[in-house]
Amino acid sequence: MDQTGRLRLSEARRRVTIRDLARDLDLSITTISRALNGHDDVGEATRTRIKERAEALGYRPNRNAQRLVTQRTHSLGWIQSSDDEKILDPHFVEVMGGVLHTAREKHYDIVMTGEASESQILAYDRYVRDNSVDGFIIDLPMPGDARIDFLLEHNVPFVVHGRTERHGEYSWVDIDNAGIFYRLTHLLVANGHRHIAFINGDERFTFAAQRRLGVRHALRDLGLPRETVTIHASRHPMGLTGQNLTKQALADTRITAIVYSSVLMAIEGQATLSELGRVAGQNICVATMDDQLHYIDASQYEGKFTFARSSLREAGKLIASTLMSLCERPETPIRTLVPYHFFVGNDLDLSKVDADIMKPSTQIPPYEPV
Amino acid sequence: MDQTGRLRLSEARRRVTIRDLARDLDLSITTISRALNGHDDVGEATRTRIKERAEALGYRPNRNAQRLVTQRTHSLGWIQSSDDEKILDPHFVEVMGGVLHTAREKHYDIVMTGEASESQILAYDRYVRDNSVDGFIIDLPMPGDARIDFLLEHNVPFVVHGRTERHGEYSWVDIDNAGIFYRLTHLLVANGHRHIAFINGDERFTFAAQRRLGVRHALRDLGLPRETVTIHASRHPMGLTGQNLTKQALADTRITAIVYSSVLMAIEGQATLSELGRVAGQNICVATMDDQLHYIDASQYEGKFTFARSSLREAGKLIASTLMSLCERPETPIRTLVPYHFFVGNDLDLSKVDADIMKPSTQIPPYEPV
């Protein structure tokens, strides 16, 4: 019994430490460390000797020891709501793919937690005080988002996917939500559509609120009544909402064009359209934001749909790289607009609208408070 | 310049350590530590005094110091493929929700990385050797999965969401994929369907392969030819596959029933069905696995569809709790079957099939090698 116990202990070979390596090479711990970390006060011959031996013995620095002494974790925190207020949806997955990709390149980890939204702030506080992470990713901001206030106040590095009214004070990655839908509205109106349905996302979040704003501003600038576009907002990015809201929208038979907030809903809506005998690109005009979700091949709808296309995965990559450089040397906020492009369906004519309006402005458009 | 620099440094108040707390309370570091960790060799009076003061000063143990000395990280690793072989899809998100929820309850973190699949094993190796995590979650296993071989060989705690041919040797959480589709097939056949289309998931993964097996075994036991069910496999869990494969399946006009592997595809397929003038529950029978994705309210289709319902989020919770208890005291493998229930549509009669067949077996059904 005791024997087997001991046996098992000896079997579980101890991980090789820097001390083992030092003994093996008959060098000091200091030299090993400095060689492996690329300092220039170690001879080239010794360095390669150390590197080879480290590889051979399978030495990996204990990350917790490193973190303890350097006070840097090389981890990025990402706190999810565990209740229903914010929903883990397919778009999130796409962003995550990009984040993981770029974080990995620079040997950063993503540490995730779910947390009820009423105790979220506490979670951020905890994570920063117990040295768990170097910085945070903030997803799906709402107007007046308390997380942003907190992190700003405590001077913790973070980057927001999206913008709020304090967008001047922190780093973010975003698309020009207002601008995209402003231009989309212009495009539809220029092509004669006067009864448009807009199936928006959850307007408690700034991204959706900005889209509504873009539509409204377009109508204002065109001198058209607000009723030109009827807006249907949904809390759920997919599932049956695409069908249900399409049905609801088309209850108004004057509708000639539908704008979707997500290609997922646009595709779901197809079921309802065909039930009603409508065919996209023929007797109903369909436009949608296309986030390039990589398991959906929207190319099948090219020509039939009009797309405003921007890669969410790319946004994820930018979020990660922004946050990492922020963690390495905190500087002034880094703000990035992810580019987008229009792919106009066959039933619309781009030349009917002023080219200046459709051109994405190169400068960063301001966030417009709701 | 130097002044402001100093100012800023002093502004960034140092985090409070256990030593600060000890000095403040005029107690030893040891006592603080033992009081906070619930050891019984500290007086109740002192303990509450310590706890209160710790709370007041906002003391949080440095997790990296803890991890260094205890050799336990309280982190679970979850490594994603960053290439396209495995796809981050909405089902993944659902599992993740459950995992995050339960991990959080026990103060565990999830650390994620993306890694190209050809170097995956190296990533696992790295994470365990540099003390990053205590154990791993393995997702979407394939037959002969190399990750499982590796972790088994190196004696690292892990739990698999799904099963492979080595299911006897490790911990897993799974549903009875084969059994569910075995029973579903029986149900359809008993109700007179002789031309059934099965739209399966990606059959490189064991979950989908087991489903196909369930169908095949049902046909064998029923003495029906294999052609009774035509199987269409898809690499993508959603997007346009639901529509495309439905179209492909119904090219055979004799088809009277469609079985979907995911409610997402079933819903997408509705577009195609209505195009073809088919109505679920009336002139076409629709059955589907329902993973209870929480942003999809499938109840709308109750009565019209037949569901085999099992909660993926529940699976996620079980995965987390299994892995955590495995990390705390490695013991014999823990195997868990997530329950499921049938919800039969109005166009099917449950009583036509032998009750014994439809009853989920209480014992764990063996994994059947492909």
Place this chain on the structure above:
DNA sequence: CACGCAGGCTAAAACGTTTCGGACAATCCG
């Protein structure tokens, strides 16, 4: 020849915990 300097290496302190072994009183028991 003395001096300064650069290159290559190292000892020791530090990071912030947990835990082992023991110390010191007070209490109990025969």
Place this chain on the structure above:
DNA sequence: CGGATTGTCCGAAACGTTTTAGCCTGCGTG
């Protein structure tokens, strides 16, 4: 009343790194 026991507390070592400050040796220079 003395020894064992129990209840609280503590000092010091340990976890595995990085970094600071400094030590040699050899070499070029005035």
